[in-house]
Amino acid sequence: MKGIRRLAQQLDISIGTVSRALNGKPDVNEQTRARVLEAAAAMGYVPNQAGRSLREGSTKAIGFTIESGADTAGNGDNFFLGVIDGVQTAFSRHNLDLVVLPCSTEEDPSQYLRRMVARGMVDGMIISATHRRDARIELLANARLPFVALGRSGTPGPHPWIDLDFEGVVNLGIDRLVAKGHRRIAVGLPSNDINLGFVFFDGYKAALARHGIPYDPTLVIRAGSSEQGGYQIAHELLMLPERPTAVILIYEMMAIGLYRRLNEAGVRPGRDIAVIGFREGPQSRFLSPPLTCFRLSLRDLGVALGESLLASMPAYADIYPQGLVRRIWPLQLVPGESDDFTIPR
Amino acid sequence: MKGIRRLAQQLDISIGTVSRALNGKPDVNEQTRARVLEAAAAMGYVPNQAGRSLREGSTKAIGFTIESGADTAGNGDNFFLGVIDGVQTAFSRHNLDLVVLPCSTEEDPSQYLRRMVARGMVDGMIISATHRRDARIELLANARLPFVALGRSGTPGPHPWIDLDFEGVVNLGIDRLVAKGHRRIAVGLPSNDINLGFVFFDGYKAALARHGIPYDPTLVIRAGSSEQGGYQIAHELLMLPERPTAVILIYEMMAIGLYRRLNEAGVRPGRDIAVIGFREGPQSRFLSPPLTCFRLSLRDLGVALGESLLASMPAYADIYPQGLVRRIWPLQLVPGESDDFTIPR
DNA sequence: TAGGACTTCGTAAACGTTTCGGAGAAAAAT
DNA sequence: ATTTTTCTCCGAAACGTTTACGAAGTCCTA
Structure with missing residues (x-):
């Protein structure tokens, strides 16, 4: 004998009453309800999920x-x-x-x-x-x-x-960069077809247009969403005939690899090139220099x-x-x- | 009518036979089994988990x-x-x-x-x-x-x-450091009571003893398992009257904060102090300098x-x-x- | 006192599945 | 021709729960 049946037998009550008592249904004497609750707690009864969801048609x-x-x-x-x-x-x-x-x-x-x-x-x-x-x-x-x-x-x-709010972020980021005199702003995007890549890209183009900056496809680098991807982004940017003065990244981890590659080339992030990351990660403020990025809870x-x-x-x-x-x-x-x-x- | 019952009705077979056919039981005609399987696939039948686990007493x-x-x-x-x-x-x-x-x-x-x-x-x-x-x-x-x-x-x-294999890692790490002449080797441990902290600590002490290096409690820093923790570890190490020449960390993320604090103090990781991390993370090789650490699949x-x-x-x-x-x-x-x-x- | 309203509880069905015990038929063995 | 075996299949029970329905009991009202 298991489950609610055992509980009912022990209390000498029908299983229906036990169930109603446990589930807070109205038609049960408060005294018996207290007895049931106590006994249930004492024997550590917990309703079987399979039985319940079979009957209910819903699992919790x-x-x-x-x-x-x-x-x-x-x-x-x-x-x-x-x-x-x-x-x-x-x-x-x-x-x-x-x-x-x-x-x-x-x-x-x-x-x-x-x-x-x-x-x-x-x-x-x-x-x-x-x-x-x-x-x-x-x-x-x-x-x-x-x-x-x-x-x-x-x-x-x-x-x-x-x-x-990718649009908001990319808008604010590019506003900030433009205010500092930047016109050649690169963007690091994911290489797969995850939707946020498209949203971010559209926002990027719209923000540039708003500032009257012509869109340059060579400044759009797609790479893996990882440190390695950031490394690759920096690598490709460094090879451009006319290097961008700023770059905005969609993943903050990209910044780690990007920093690395830039340092290797003697290009100092924050001094020779402006970098903005997207989401603030636990590491953003511990990088050198600390990454400008965006916070959310x-x-x-x-x-x-x-x-x-x-x-x-x-x-x-x-x-x-x-x-x-x-x-x-x-x-x-x-x-x-x-x-x-x-x-x- | 739903589930296996509907399937059975449609095929004009009993539900028991349908169940046996689907579950690969032996006592069912191969021809009817084929019919069942086909019909099941056609109507996209999948057994209800609640019913099954209620009967079976086991969920998969x-x-x-x-x-x-x-x-x-x-x-x-x-x-x-x-x-x-x-x-x-x-x-x-x-x-x-x-x-x-x-x-x-x-x-x-x-x-x-x-x-x-x-x-x-x-x-x-x-x-x-x-x-x-x-x-x-x-x-x-x-x-x-x-x-x-x-x-x-x-x-x-x-x-x-x-x-x-914490012992193996800490052994190998300390052997490596001792071979490079280090005797004052600090360790960064987690501050909570997660068991790996104790194991790592025991291994650390044993390895030191094996090399005849006296154990110095001031070289053991406990901190949060994060970048922030690493920052704090470096901070405390820098304040010691006699600074350690090497430090071994139990979380690779600690290295990021540690690097940061060391750089702030003008202490260059890898040149002025030796750092060994524990588990290789995606960022280890993109840090400057790349972190010596340990790989596992x-x-x-x-x-x-x-x-x-x-x-x-x-x-x-x-x-x-x-x-x-x-x-x-x-x-x-x-x-x-x-x-x-x-x-x- | 009869009847209604209310409270409390027991009975039984239902959810969808698997499996046990047989039943019927066909095939094989005697 | 009878018994035995083998092959298929069906019916029914069981898993643990919730709930609709109805029955008893109690209290109140007319």
């Missing part, structure tokens, strides 16, 4: 898919761990648990997601690293599973997302992500009545010394 | 708990993402899926683990960041849930683990971790008959230039 868990593999971790350091922490606090208020579903490098993300959805292990899903045209979004929409994307996408159809972002998922789940519609949420997440400039280089007029 | 999933929160992540994202990728490939051969269970910074890891185990969502568990005395180990042992720890622990009772480590868990699961005892696995994972020296500094005799 939300999935968060990321791509595993150390080298594919475009965001580096602790991006996901920070966001996840926020997501969790958003969910814990509703007794929802978070499970992270890492898609192996060996598997197609869509296939993986399909399997996980079919598994029926989660009531909702958060996907990250959205691509230009992301099959996962169509998949989730078809499966009618509530979801929210960390990162917008060009995939047609309405779906909720939260994305970082990963935890707050995670909370917002969790809440926007809740808003798109019918069961929580009364608590979060916003419906379909789309949100641009702001970042704050963190001035370093890497963009101190000023062009004399 | 393994849990991997880590601590979320950007600041608590001593190893950073790439470490776990790399290991997880390996774990996954080990499991995928047996159609097991991996779910990562991130323990929020707000919650006690033991309580969290208890909840997750009680949830009955996983058949086995991998825990990481083991502490000196880890309540989670006793918890899992009591719950009789198969598990393996990434990191040994002082917790009594036999349990399987895999841990990095995260993916292989993950595979080993997965297989040792399988070995402790009764259901897979025939495939992995090794039983309780305890393993020290070797690392390879990656020479950089950060320990080029040699003491003239």
Whole structure:
């Protein structure tokens, strides 16, 4: 005899009453409810999830898919761990648990997601690293599973997302560089088709146009989202006939490799060339010179992500009545010394 | 009508036969099996996990708990993402899926683990960041849930683990430094009670003793497992009346902050002081000077971790008959230039 | 005192799956 | 021709939970 049945037998009550007592249903004597709760705590009873979700049709868990593999971790350091922490606090208020579903490098993300959805292990899903045209979004929409994307996408159809304010960042960054006299501003982008690369690129071109600076394709370098990528970016920039005076990077880890290559060439970041990174990482301020970059609270972002998922789940519609949420997440400039280089007029 | 019932009705077969056909049981006509498989694929049928695990008493999933929160992540994202990728490939051969269970910074890891185990969502568990005395180990042992720890622990009772070869690393590192004439060798350790800190410390003392170097407690600096921690370590070392000529760090990220503080003081890493880091990170070789550190394949480590868990699961005892696995994972020296500094005799 | 409203609880069905014990038929053995 | 074996399949039970429904009991009202 196990589970609720054992509890009921021990208390000499029917299992139905025990269940109602535990779940806070009204039609149960408060005295017996107290007895049940006490006995449950005493014997360490916890409801079996399989039984419950079979009956309920819902598990109290939300999935968060990321791509595993150390080298594919475009965001580096602790991006996901920070966001996840926020997501969790958003969910814990509703007794929802978070499970992270890492898609192996060996598997197609869509296939993986399909399997996980079919598994029926989660009531909702958060996907990250959205691509230009992301099959996962169509998949989730078809499966009618509530979801929210960390990162917008060009995939047609309405779906909720939260994305970082790439336009704002690149605008502010280029404004700042132009104010210091820069006109030849390079940009380091990811080489894969992750959507943020396109958004950043569009913002870059728009910002240049706004300042009347002609767009020069040779100043756009695409490379891996890693230190190695930054190294390569610097390498290619150094080989240009007319070297840029400033560079703006989409991943802060790129700065490490970029610094390295520049130093090798005797070009001092912050003095001979201005460098602006994107997201502030734990290392930004410990680089020499400290990297000028943009700050956001990963935890707050995670909370917002969790809440926007809740808003798109019918069961929580009364608590979060916003419906379909789309949100641009702001970042704050963190001035370093890497963009101190000023062009004399 | 849903699930297997619908499939059975459509094929005009009993649900039992459908189930047996799908699960490869012997007593089903190969012709009808083919029909079932085809129909299942056609209508995109996937077995409901709740129903299955309710009946089976087992879900086909393994849990991997880590601590979320950007600041608590001593190893950073790439470490776990790399290991997880390996774990996954080990499991995928047996159609097991991996779910990562991130323990929020707000919650006690033991309580969290208890909840997750009680949830009955996983058949086995991998825990990481083991502490000196880890309540989670006793918890899992009591719950009789198969598990393996990434990191040994002082917790009594036999349990399987895999841990990095800290002794080997610190031995090799100190041998190397001593061969270059160093006698005042500092060590940067984590400030929390994570077990690897103790193991590393013991190895440090043993290695010094082996070389007849007296142990000087002032050369042992404990700090946060981050860039900031490295900065602090350098800061404290610089304030010592007699400065060490070498320092060995337990986290490679510490090197970034350490470099920074040393540079601020005009002390050049690799020329005025020798620095050895522990695990090679993506940035090690892009630092100036490149960090001397130790390499391991995260993916292989993950595979080993997965297989040792399988070995402790009764259901897979025939495939992995090794039983309780305890393993020290070797690392390879990656020479950089950060320990080029040699003491003239 | 009869009847209604309310409270409290037990019974049983349902969720989707796997598996056990047989049943019927065909094939093989006697 | 009868028994035995083999091959397929069906029916039913079971996993642990929640909940709709109804039954008893109590209290109040007419």
